[in-house]
Amino acid sequence: MPIDLFSRLIHNYDELKFALLHAQTFDEQHFGFPELYYEIMESDRQRVGAFQRAFAHCDFQDKVVCEAGVGRLMLTQYYLPSVRKAYLIENNPKLFPLIKNWLRERNLESKVELLFTDARTVQLPEPVDYVIGEMMSIFCANEFQVQVFKHLRQYLRPGGQLLPKRIINLVQLAQAEFPEGTTHYPINFTRHLPEQLSGQEVVNTIDLMEVEKETVEFSLPMQALLSGSVNAVLLRSFVEIVPGINFTGTDSLMPPTVLRLAHTVEVEAGNTYKLEGEFSYGTSLDQAQFTLRR
Ligand SMILES: C[S@@+](CC[C@H](N)C(=O)[O-])C[C@H]1O[C@@H](n2cnc3c(N)ncnc32)[C@H](O)[C@@H]1O
Known part of the structure; x- marks a missing residue:
């Protein structure tokens, strides 16, 4: 048992509260x-295991696949040997040499078309x-x-599949501490979870084969289970990769994320309030507007 490692972690919990936010820093250019x-x-x-299990449900034999945002080919390695042809897309120039070498070393170049x-x-x-395509975020x-799946789904053969298929977004009333200048942060350690004052409610479900609108406006009744001051919401996203194989968020992808509300509202256990909000896909959670009303 690496006690020293654990003890170092314990002594640095507070400092690590925003480490994940910084590691995930959004790059507008998407490089x-x-x-x-x-x-x-x-x-x-x-x-990774959720995608591996989902791939095991697919029949890739003699099939043509397109993967968007291959990164360092972590998911690609599990289906590429079986397919007939793959179009692999990535736009981070730092990864191009790694991707080319990886394919050359495994003699897989002939079945791949790289689209940088x-x-x-x-x-x-x-x-x-x-x-x-795993280009998700809370x-x-x-x-x-x-945006990527809306564009690429036009190339699907009849009966073709998108992986992932559906994303369900959930919300919970919360109270959190926000340092100056912070509007949201992902949870890395459960001690940094906010106080939660309601159960979870579904904000919307994204069916990636059907979605058209890129801005979501919603109004949702939320019942307080506990009395307190609500100044935040806790967001979660559940992903259905294929029916029966899901991913419901960890520190690496779609971690539960705390988002600041426009105003603080005092709530009373048993009463119902209205949560209104607007956010847009592929922008920044910093631009999302969520307001709780009596
Ligand atoms: C969340 S990472 C996943 C990487 C890899 N698929 C994996 O699961 O380990 C998403 C990748 O998509 C790439 N990416 C993001 N937006 C993109 C875009 N519009 N076009 C092509 N690649 C993009 C990023 O550079 C990144 O490498």
Whole structure:
């Protein structure tokens, strides 16, 4: 048992409260994430394992696949040997040499077409059986999952599949401490969870095959289970990769995330309030507006 490691962690809990937010820093140009974030994502057995299990439900034999945002090919490695052809898209230039070498070393170049470009506008030369893409973020607010799948789904053959398929966004009333200048932060350690004053409610479900609107406006009754001051909401996103294989958020992807409300509202246990909000996919959670009303 690495007691020293655990003890160092315990002594640094407070300092680490915003470490995940910084590691996930959103890059407007989408030239990728810091290397550390790739390491966080790739070492998460829960995230990678969910996709691996979903791939095991698919028949890739002799199929054509398009994967958007391949990163360092962490997910790609599990289906690429089986497919006939793959269009692999990535727009982080720092990764191009790594991707090329990886394919060359495994003799997989002949079945792959590399598209180092933006997956929101790329043109594919033929229809595909599967579109795969893990470009998610809580509520799909910071990443282009929705925009990319809206564009790529036109290339799906009849009966073709998107992986993931659906994303369910959930919200809970909360009270949290926000340092100056912070509007949201992801939870890395459960001690940094806010006080939660209601149960979870569904804000919306994103069906990636159907979604059109990129701005979501909602109004939701929320019953307080406990009395207190609500100044925040706790957001969660549940992902259905294929029916029966899900991913419900960890520190590496869609961690429960605390978002500041426009105003603080005192709530009383048993009473129902109205949570109104607006957010847009592929922008920034900093721009989301959530307000609680009596
Ligand atoms: C969350 S990472 C996932 C990487 C890899 N698929 C994995 O699961 O480990 C998303 C990747 O998508 C890339 N990306 C983001 N937006 C993109 C876009 N519009 N076009 C192409 N690639 C994009 C990022 O550079 C990043 O490498």
